[in-house]
Amino acid sequence: MNWGWISDNRDMIIMLARQHVYLALVPVAVGxxxxxxxxxxxxxxxxxxxxxxxxxxILYSIPSLAMFVALPGLLGTKxxxxxxxxxxxxxxxxxLLARTVVDGLASVPEHVLQAATAMGFGRIRRLxxxxxxxxxxxxxxxxxxxxxxNISLVSVGAVIxxxxxxxxxxxxxxxxxxxxIYVGVGLLVLLALVVDTLLVLGQRLLTPWVRAGRAR
Amino acid sequence: MIEFESVxxxxxxxxxxxxxxxxxxxxxxxxxxxxxSGCGKTTSxxxxxxxxxxxAGRILVDGNxxxxxNLVKLRLGIGYVIQQAGLFPHRTVLDNIATVPDLLxxxxxxxxxxxxxxxxxxxxxxxxAGRYPVQLSGGQQQRVGVARALAADPPLLxxxxxxxxxxxxxxxxxxxxxxxxxxxxxxxxxxxxxxxxEAIKLGDYVAILRAGGxxxxxxxxxxxxxxxxxxxxxxxxxxxRGIRGLSFLSSSGLPIDAEPVVAAGSPLAAARDGAGAGAGAGAGAGxxxxxxxxxxxxxxxxxGEVAGNGAGTVPADGLHRxxxxxxxxxxxxxxxxxALTSPAGRAVLVDGEGVVTGSVTHEAIARHLTEQLRAGRxxxxxxxxx
Numbered sequence: 001m002n003w004g005w006i007s008d009n010r011d012m013i014i015m016l017a018r019q020h021v022y023l024a025l026v027p028v029a030v031g032x033x034x035x036x037x038x039x040x041x042x043x044x045x046x047x048x049x050x051x052x053x054x055x056x057x058i059l060y061s062i063p064s065l066a067m068f069v070a071l072p073g074l075l076g077t078k079x080x081x082x083x084x085x086x087x088x089x090x091x092x093x094x095x096l097l098a099r100t101v102v103d104g105l106a107s108v109p110e111h112v113l114q115a116a117t118a119m120g121f122g123r124i125r126r127l128x129x130x131x132x133x134x135x136x137x138x139x140x141x142x143x144x145x146x147x148x149x150n151i152s153l154v155s156v157g158a159v160i161x162x163x164x165x166x167x168x169x170x171x172x173x174x175x176x177x178x179x180x181i182y183v184g185v186g187l188l189v190l191l192a193l194v195v196d197t198l199l200v201l202g203q204r205l206l207t208p209w210v211r212a213g214r215a216r
Numbered sequence: 217m218i219e220f221e222s223v224x225x226x227x228x229x230x231x232x233x234x235x236x237x238x239x240x241x242x243x244x245x246x247x248x249x250x251x252x253s254g255c256g257k258t259t260s261x262x263x264x265x266x267x268x269x270x271x272a273g274r275i276l277v278d279g280n281x282x283x284x285x286n287l288v289k290l291r292l293g294i295g296y297v298i299q300q301a302g303l304f305p306h307r308t309v310l311d312n313i314a315t316v317p318d319l320l321x322x323x324x325x326x327x328x329x330x331x332x333x334x335x336x337x338x339x340x341x342x343x344x345a346g347r348y349p350v351q352l353s354g355g356q357q358q359r360v361g362v363a364r365a366l367a368a369d370p371p372l373l374x375x376x377x378x379x380x381x382x383x384x385x386x387x388x389x390x391x392x393x394x395x396x397x398x399x400x401x402x403x404x405x406x407x408x409x410x411x412x413x414e415a416i417k418l419g420d421y422v423a424i425l426r427a428g429g430x431x432x433x434x435x436x437x438x439x440x441x442x443x444x445x446x447x448x449x450x451x452x453x454x455x456x457r458g459i460r461g462l463s464f465l466s467s468s469g470l471p472i473d474a475e476p477v478v479a480a481g482s483p484l485a486a487a488r489d490g491a492g493a494g495a496g497a498g499a500g501a502g503x504x505x506x507x508x509x510x511x512x513x514x515x516x517x518x519x520g521e522v523a524g525n526g527a528g529t530v531p532a533d534g535l536h537r538x539x540x541x542x543x544x545x546x547x548x549x550x551x552x553x554x555a556l557t558s559p560a561g562r563a564v565l566v567d568g569e570g571v572v573t574g575s576v577t578h579e580a581i582a583r584h585l586t587e588q589l590r591a592g593r594x595x596x597x598x599x600x601x602x
Contacts, residue, residue, distance in 0.1 A: 115302025118265055118374075119364075120291035120319050133306045209306045213350035 002179040009180075013168070017187055020164025023085050023157065024150040025195070030086070031093025031146060032139075038094070039101025040127065049102060056095035064088065064156045085157045092153065093146045100142025104135030137210050140203040144196055151192045155184075165191075217243050218264060218372070218406060223273035225259050225429070233259040234429035236273070241421070243371075244402040248419035250409050251452070256429030257408045261374050264406060265294045277372065292316060295365030295373040295403075299381050301357040303349040309335065309360050310345040316368040327367075334363040339393055355386035362394070366401070373405045380409065391417055412453055416441070416460065424449050438464035462549035462585075467542050470551060470584055472565055472574035477508045480515060480532035504560040507535055512571040514538055517560050541566045542576075552581050 006013070042049040067088040072079045075087060108131050116130045155166030163170070168184030171177075204211065220239040226232045234256040241247035249257040262268040264275055266282055275282045282290055295316075303312050310331045311318075317327035335345060338359040349357055358378060365373055379387045379394075395418065398405065409415055415422045416437040424432040424440070426448055433445040441461040444450035450457070503520035507530055516535025536559040542551045543566055554563035555578035562575040 109300075109302075109305075111298055111300045111302040112304060114267070115296065115298055115361075116304070118267060118291060118294075118296035118298075119316055120288045122288055125319075130304060130306075134304075136306075207306065209348040209350065212348040213305075 001182060002177075005177075005179045006183060013183060013187070016165050016167055017191070019082075020151070020154050020166075020188075020191065023082060023154045023162070023164050024089065024191075025147065027086055027089035027093050027150055028143065028147050030090040031097050032143065034090070034094045035097035035101050038098045039105065042098065043102045043105035052098055052102070056098055059091055060095040064092075064153050065159060067091070068157055068160050080161050082162045084160075085154060085162055089150045089153060093150065096146045096149070097139070097142050100139055101135070104138035104142075105131055107138050108134045133206075136207050137203065140199060140206075144199050147195050147199060148192045151188060151195065155188065217241065217276075217278060218247075218404065219276040220260070221274045221276065223260070223263060223270050223275060225256065225263060225268060226271040232256075232429055234263070234270070237425075237429065237431055239423055239431065239434065241404060241406050243404050245420040246398060246405045246407055246418055247421045247423060248407045248409060248415040249423050249425060250412055250415040250419075251425035251432075252427060253410065254427050255425035257410075257425050258376055259429065260425075261376055261406055261408045264372075264374055265291050265296065292319060292368065293370050293372065295368075295370045297358075297361045297365045297373070297375045297378040299377045301349070301354075301361035301378075303357055303360055303364070305349050307348075308345065309340075309347050309349070309352070312349065312360055313363045313367050315364055316370075320368055330367060331363070334366055335360075337366075337397070338363045353386075354382045355390060358382060358390060359393075362397070366403075371404055373403045375405060375407045377409055378407075379414065380411070387414075394418065416453075416463075424452055459549065459552075462552060463547045465548035467546045467548050467551040467565070468544060469588075470548075470565075470576050471580055472576055473562070473580070475506055475562070475564065475572060475575040477506045477512070477514070477572055478518070478530050479512075480507050480509055480530050482530050484528055484530055504536060506560070506564065506572065506575075507532070508572055511569070513569075514541060514564050514566065514572050517558075536560075538564065541570070541572075543570075544568060548581070548585070551576060552578060555581055 038052065042052045068084055069079075071077065071084045071088055072081070075084070077083050112130065112134070113126070116126045121130065154164045155169060157163035158166030158170045165184045165187050168180040172179070172181035172184070218239075218241040220237045223234055223237045223239075224232060225234040237256075237260060239247075239260075249260055251257050259268055263270050264277070264282065266287060269283070277285075277290075277294075304315070307315075310328060313331035313334055314327040317330060322330075332342065332345060335342065340356060340359055340363075344352070344356070344360075349360070352360065358381075361378065365375075379390045382390065391414065407415075407418060409418075419437050421434060422437050422440055423434045426432045432452075433440060433449045435443075435445075438461060440449065440453055441457045441464070444453055444457075504517040505520055507515045507518045509515055509532070515532055516538045518530060518535055539557050540550070540554055541564045542554060546565075551563045551565075555561065555576060558564070560575075562577045563581075564575050565573050567573050
């Protein structure tokens, strides 16, 4: 471990870490925004669910490197454009979360929906005030998987030159020098832990009722 | 008032859930829909607030055809209670109760004040306000469900097997409190159950539906017991119709025998005299004497022979079980049941304060009933509050 290298390259490491956070988490947000309406449609009209499941399964099975390389051709972007990574990871996130949103909405008990309708909730109001809040624990569970998966997948982008902390791996290998690789792995794990913890804390704030149930 | 006019609900495969139903649920009364599964009782209930739309016929609420009323407005004006309470798991008890006021746009202060008042009214402590439904028992959730339905003070209440998912003891107390609440509120209630005993206990009117959604009989419960319209109703009402019918007769006309009592703590000698005086009605367990507390409320039966062997004072415990008492508004059924199960062979009658007024034996009750029947007066007797 070469500590001098770390202090010499502090600015670059911080820059890479920031890029990594950006590349990993923007797709989580985009993915959630796209997955919510898709999941709602599939939860409401059950016949959309099997095709949704099939398409997300296929999308998720495409290797990330292949996706990174193929997207510029489809989007008309440059091969080194970070947008490729954002779009690719957004697709993975949607594939993962659409199913989660369906499961989350399905976790709302039928008698609760009945009661809400009978008391005079319209469809949209019921979705926002009743169904989505109750779906939060299931959706957050999916978000945690998506966020951590994205943090790991961003590193693959380093192979095509855009990869946040992943670039520490490529340069480490090229120089046959282990310190950047150690730093990269350490920061990746730390980043994943921090993001996961924030998501858990966020969920606790949003759903005090879940903990009330466990404390019983 | 809710009126069903030739209401039919037919599904696309041609089966009728409800077939040409005519029904009136009068203002301020509990109308119970009861019947075997598949009789369309829940379907009928849900057509009132248009959770289900009828295929034919109309339903009028206070003269207005519900199909012509704005859907959300209609539902906001009808309280709704269902089997598992259907509380919102993510909202506190107080927020749950305030649901409809919130939808109506009341200001928060007012809606929470009303909710807190209702919480108390359904018999839950104020510190439940901040709890979540998952922290409540089934019975407590159901109370919150009732409070939630009442929050905006709707004139109409629809209740779909609200007490079916709780154990029998909790169910009985929920039913009693529901009747007490209804006594204060006088809502127009349509209540669905599959339990004929619940229907008879709660209903001012009971509509028995048969499979295929046809009305078999609509009548006050005592009439259902006394004069079932056909074999189906008689079968559905079940055994012991005669005995159960006594629930609707007041015990107030019964001839009361004087019952000598001794106060706990008085000398045993007094009890020996009392046992002698009351011995005539003793039912095998030896002469028993009724022990009361200092206010004259009954505690239990003291064995006269035990009293005869000892010196000292009359004990307040270790007595034969009293089993219960008949209050002034108690039913004939309760009097008869207590007379039959009392170790002394007589039911103890008390006044409004619980003070002993006398006793009655089952022979005396039988004689009284025979006379009433002979005079054809049983239907004229004032109806007890069950």
